[in-house]
Each structure stands twice: as C-alpha cells, then as structure tokens.
Amino acid sequence: MTTPQPITDATREAVDRIWAGMRSLVLSDDRRGEVSEALGMSFIRSKALRRLVGGPLTMRELTERLSTDKPYTTLVVDDLERRGLVVRSVHPDDRRSRVVTITEEGAAAAARAEEILARPPExxxxxxxxxxxxxxxxxxxxxxxxxxxxxxxxxxxxxxxxxxxxxxxx
Amino acid sequence: MTTPQPITDATREAVDRIWAGMRSLVLSDDRRGEVSEALGMSFIRSKALRRLVGGPLTMRELTERLSTDKPYTTLVVDDLERRGLVVRSVHPDDRRSRVVTITEEGAAAAARAEEILARPPExxxxxxxxxxxxxxxxxxxxxxxxxxxxxxxxxxxxxxxxxxxxxxxx
DNA sequence: TGTAACCGTTGTAGTTGTAGAAGGAAGTGT
DNA sequence: ACACTTCCTTCTACAACTACAACGGTTACA
The missing domain is CATH 1.20.5 (Single alpha-helices involved in coiled-coils or other helix-helix interfaces)
Structure with a gap:
C-alpha cells in the first residue's frame, strides 16, 4: 500500500514463488508437537501462555487472540490455573470481567515454548x-x-x- | 551447510529476526478455514487431495505424507472416495496395497485449495x-x-x- | 427504576483427529 | 507346508476442539 508497484508478469511470478518458498519453509518446520511434548499440554494452552507474557488479558481478549470461543477459553484457563501457570482476578474497573495474569512459572513455560518455536532452521x-x-x-x-x-x-x-x-x- | 558462516552476534540477531518475521507473516495468514469452507471438507482431506495431484500413492505413502496413522487414512480416503474425488485400486505389483488415484473432479478441488493457499498477501x-x-x-x-x-x-x-x-x- | 447489554461460567452435544488391538488378504523366506 | 511380515481395514476408546443455549452477576442507559 505504501508504494503500489507496476504489476508485470515477472513480478507476479516472483511474488508467487517467494510466497510459496516462505510458506514451505515455515510450514515444513512445524514444532508444535515438540512444544506440546515439552510442556505437557495441548498447543493451544501454550499459545495462551505466550499471549499472556505481554501483559494480563481479560477472558474476552484472550478468547479473541486465541480465535476460539468463550466456553473453551474458560476450560483452557481453568486448566492453566490448576497448574499454577496463571491466576484469575477480578477486573478493578469492571467486576464482570476477570483478568488473567501469568505467573512466574507460567512465564518460564512460555519462554520454553517460545525458545522452541523461534529457533531458526539450519x-x-x-x-x-x-x-x-x-x-x-x-x-x-x-x-x-x-x-x-x-x-x-x-x-x-x-x-x-x-x-x-x-x-x-x- | 554449503557455506558455513562465521557466527557473529549481529548475524545471529538478524537470523532470529528474519525467522520471526517470516513465521509471523506466514502464520498470521492462515487460510485453512477458508479452504475447508470452500471445499466443504476438513482441512486434512484437502491436504490429502493436494498430496495426490503429484501422482497416485499407496495408503501407506499417503499416511506418511499426512503424518497420521493408517486407520485414519482409511477413514479420510473412504470419505474422499464417496465424494468421487479419488479412486482406490489394487497395486499392480503388490495386491496387498491399494493405490489411491485422484479423479478429475478431485484435481479440480485440489487446485481450488491450492489457489487459496498460495495467494500471496497484499x-x-x-x-x-x-x-x-x-x-x-x-x-x-x-x-x-x-x-x-x-x-x-x-x-x-x-x-x-x-x-x-x-x-x-x- | 427498569431494562437491555455484556462478561464469564456451566452444561450439553457433536465433530475431528489420535491411538491401539485385532483380523483378513497377500507377499516372503525356510 | 509353515511361520513371519506387510498392507489395509474394522472396531473401540478417548482427547481436543467447536458450537449453542442458558444462567447469575454486573454495568450502562433510558
């Protein structure tokens, strides 16, 4: 959008090829299984953890970032809380909302996941x-x-x- | 491997940043839902179809490429066969094996999926x-x-x- | 005050995918 | 002929996730 370019066939082909290459690179290097195994939890739970390292979120916000629905988020956070990786508290300004905050232990788990996922391929x-x-x-x-x-x-x-x-x- | 480079901090940082960027680009652009909706089937079925455009595969080979297990491959191919998108036949050299071949209609569906997945981002x-x-x-x-x-x-x-x-x- | 809307939770049901055991058909080796 | 293996299938069980409806507590607004 910043600098619309003239579209030639060569350009289009290059774009397609680049995108195919990037996709292949990233998708063939899927480490979700490794993360699940390392943390002993389903991938979506580790994803929730990683979303929370940036700061506390309400259930609603977490639901959006996880692209799931509210009941399932409740389930996931229940599990994470049982493991001591997050804590729930009432939102200071809106008592309808719960704020989910990651614990120190949770942050460590998230870091472990991130380390696995972010490791560049050889x-x-x-x-x-x-x-x-x-x-x-x-x-x-x-x-x-x-x-x-x-x-x-x-x-x-x-x-x-x-x-x-x-x-x-x- | 071809040209091992001296690893400096700057290099390492660049590598990490590049990888993070590529991952973010590709993963934030997930169109699997779109494919499932367009073809009216779960994503793994369209994936099976796409694996078959390169040529027929035995159930075993398809199982490997799908990273799943044999019973589930049977289920998926059953469904695809019912839809007329693939056909099963006995392997000419080994009658234990079944060869799964994509039909014309199946190839069209695979192409539709590929078109959605390969479309480069704006x-x-x-x-x-x-x-x-x-x-x-x-x-x-x-x-x-x-x-x-x-x-x-x-x-x-x-x-x-x-x-x-x-x-x-x- | 009443009422509509929102947040999170609970409950229920259904789909998708994972896993293991077992069995029939067909190939391999002795 | 025999045991052994491979390929696919069937069956069963279960985990992970999706989806919808409804409820209590809370807030916003007319």
Missing amino acids: AMRSLAPEELEALDRMVGKLAEAARTAEGTQGAGAARASGAGQRPGTG | AMRSLAPEELEALDRMVGKLAEAARTAEGTQGAGAARASGAGQRPGTG
Missing part, C-alpha cells in the same frame, strides 16, 4: 552476512506493511481465522 | 521489483538448503509436521 546458515542483512531489511518491510494493512482492512487473516474450524496454527 | 506489493528479485533469490537459496538438509538429517520437520498436539500426559 538452512539459514547457508546465507552470507550481506545476504542476511538484505533479507532482514525486506522481511522487515513486509512485516511493517502487513502490520499497517491489518489496521486498514486486513480482514483476510483475521476473518478467516474466525470462521475457521480446524485447530489454530500458532 | 503486503508483498509494497516491495519494489528489484527488492522482490533479491528476495526471490534468497528465499530460493533457503529452500534449496532446506531441501538438501532434509535428505541428510532432516527427520525433525517431517516427523513433527502433523499438528501433533497430543499432550500424552493429559
């Missing part, structure tokens, strides 16, 4: 420092563009995840 | 043609490196690729 070591630098810049631009697009009408991703039926990705 | 239009060209080259190198690594010691990715979120311990 393949990235095959790029030279200059190449990495350039790649870094461009991925940064893409991320930036995606972030701003999300605000305007980003629907695409958000909508699809809401209507989705299969277990969420991550 | 954000990519914010890159200039030269940037795309460079990005294309580097993603290509990464894909190449990943492909060769898979042969040598891969396992990791393939094994975990199934959304296997079994807690095991509950």
Whole structure:
C-alpha cells in the first residue's frame, strides 16, 4: 500500500514463488508437537501462555487472540490455573470481567515454548552476512506493511481465522 | 551447510529476526478455514487431495505424507472416495496395497485449495521489483538448503509436521 | 427504576483427529 | 507346508476442539 508497484508478469511470478518458498519453509518446520511434548499440554494452552507474557488479558481478549470461543477459553484457563501457570482476578474497573495474569512459572513455560518455536532452521546458515542483512531489511518491510494493512482492512487473516474450524496454527 | 558462516552476534540477531518475521507473516495468514469452507471438507482431506495431484500413492505413502496413522487414512480416503474425488485400486505389483488415484473432479478441488493457499498477501506489493528479485533469490537459496538438509538429517520437520498436539500426559 | 447489554461460567452435544488391538488378504523366506 | 511380515481395514476408546443455549452477576442507559 505504501508504494503500489507496476504489476508485470515477472513480478507476479516472483511474488508467487517467494510466497510459496516462505510458506514451505515455515510450514515444513512445524514444532508444535515438540512444544506440546515439552510442556505437557495441548498447543493451544501454550499459545495462551505466550499471549499472556505481554501483559494480563481479560477472558474476552484472550478468547479473541486465541480465535476460539468463550466456553473453551474458560476450560483452557481453568486448566492453566490448576497448574499454577496463571491466576484469575477480578477486573478493578469492571467486576464482570476477570483478568488473567501469568505467573512466574507460567512465564518460564512460555519462554520454553517460545525458545522452541523461534529457533531458526539450519538452512539459514547457508546465507552470507550481506545476504542476511538484505533479507532482514525486506522481511522487515513486509512485516511493517502487513502490520499497517491489518489496521486498514486486513480482514483476510483475521476473518478467516474466525470462521475457521480446524485447530489454530500458532 | 554449503557455506558455513562465521557466527557473529549481529548475524545471529538478524537470523532470529528474519525467522520471526517470516513465521509471523506466514502464520498470521492462515487460510485453512477458508479452504475447508470452500471445499466443504476438513482441512486434512484437502491436504490429502493436494498430496495426490503429484501422482497416485499407496495408503501407506499417503499416511506418511499426512503424518497420521493408517486407520485414519482409511477413514479420510473412504470419505474422499464417496465424494468421487479419488479412486482406490489394487497395486499392480503388490495386491496387498491399494493405490489411491485422484479423479478429475478431485484435481479440480485440489487446485481450488491450492489457489487459496498460495495467494500471496497484499503486503508483498509494497516491495519494489528489484527488492522482490533479491528476495526471490534468497528465499530460493533457503529452500534449496532446506531441501538438501532434509535428505541428510532432516527427520525433525517431517516427523513433527502433523499438528501433533497430543499432550500424552493429559 | 427498569431494562437491555455484556462478561464469564456451566452444561450439553457433536465433530475431528489420535491411538491401539485385532483380523483378513497377500507377499516372503525356510 | 509353515511361520513371519506387510498392507489395509474394522472396531473401540478417548482427547481436543467447536458450537449453542442458558444462567447469575454486573454495568450502562433510558
């Protein structure tokens, strides 16, 4: 959106190829099973934990970020609370709401999950420092563009995840 | 592997940042729900269809590519066969095996799924043609490196690729 | 004050996928 | 002929998740 480009066939082909490559790279490197095994909980629970490291959330907010529904969020948080990884408290300004806060132990678990998920694949070591630098810049631009697009009408991703039926990705 | 690079802090940081960016880009753009809705079937069924466009597979091979187990593959193929999207036949050289072949209708459905999944996000239009060209080259190198690594010691990715979120311990 | 709306919870039901045991059919090796 | 294995299927059980309805407590508003 920031700089609309002329669309040539070559450009379109490059875009398609790049996207296919990125998708293949990321999707073939799925570590959700490893995370579930390491933490001893279903992936969505570790996802909830990771969403909470940024700060406390209400059940409603957590529900949105998990792309699930309220009853299931209750279930997940119940389990997490039983394990001592989060605590529930009443919202100071709205007593209808509960605020879910991660505990120290929960944060440690989330960090363990994040460490597994964020570990770059070996393949990235095959790029030279200059190449990495350039790649870094461009991925940064893409991320930036995606972030701003999300605000305007980003629907695409958000909508699809809401209507989705299969277990969420991550 | 091809060209081991000196690991500096800056390099490591760039690698981490690139990987995080790519992951975020791909994972926040999940269209599985859209595919399920468009084809009227669970995502794993469309995945089976997409695996079959490259050519017929035995149940065993399909099971591996789907990262599931044999009984469930039977179930999925049963359903796909009932819909007329695949056909089962006896393997010419080993009558124990069944060969699953995609039908014309099945191939059309797979193409519809692929079209949805492969559609690049709008954000990519914010890159200039030269940037795309460079990005294309580097993603290509990464894909190449990943492909060769898979042969040598891969396992990791393939094994975990199934959304296997079994807690095991509950 | 009354009422509508919202938040989280409980309950219930159904779908999807995971897992293991067992069995028939067919191939392999002795 | 015999045991052994592989391939697929059936059956059963269960875990994980989705979906909907309804309820009590709380807040916002006319």
